[in-house]
């Protein structure tokens with residue numbers, strides 16, 4: 001479904017991505033991990049069209065999307081959440097979903113919005129103010145809901161579980177798995193918590209200093225000495 005081929009991104013003198021190549025298949029859930037500053041969010045920005053790569057290609061469902069702006073990639077089926085949730089002020093939860101859907105899908109489908117509200121347990125807050133009347137988990141659910149409202153085939157989730165305690169993470173993860181199965185989504189999930197990512201993602205990709213240093217099943221990847229070193233900051237052997 002998604003193929004990255006030699007993707008590079010530079011910000012002035014900083015090489016944020018140094019030739020990243022990876023694939024995500026239809027229906028697959030991939031964990032994206034790595035230390036702070038590894039390039040994870042930049043990878044999402046480059047896939048969703050916020051940042052242009054300095055080299056490389058990105059194909060989605062068989063076509064290069066390099067020249068497609070952000071809104072067009074959303075309409076092709078690339079949906080994403082942001083690390084810092086920014087709901088629209090003075091708008092209800094439902095209105096936030098409607099605006100996201102207009103942007104990403106080009107039309108409003110009230111049935112889908114009701115279904116998203118229901119799946120994410122936001123139905124009772126649908127007509128409440130999205131900034132001032134939501135609990136932390138509900139803010140996170142709305143951030144996922146906005147991405148889902150765009151009718152994606154691929155959902156990129158940037159640390160949506162951060163800040164939740166263990167039980168909250170587990171419950172939210174179960175909701176994500178339900179949503180994935182209901183809408184037949186491929187997902188790439190950025191998350192720092194190893195037990196969480198291991199439970200949700202059969203395959204994990206590890207970035208460090210803008211390069212993929214390991215990928216595979218979580219059990220093997222998190223035992224890989226290079227991965228352990230990247231987290232502890234020790235020099236490679």
Ligand SMILES: Nc1ncnc2c1ncn2[C@@H]1O[C@H](COP(=O)(O)OP(=O)(O)OP(=O)(O)O)[C@@H](O)[C@H]1O
Pocket residue numbers: 011014015016034035036037038039040041042043
């Ligand atoms: N707009 C920008 N301008 C300049 N440098 C940037 C910009 N965005 C990211 N960087 C740099 O690119 C590198 C990768 O950053 P990125 O945010 O992608 O890492 P990350 O893995 O998502 O980190 P974290 O886990 O802390 O969110 C860092 O060195 C960062 O400072």
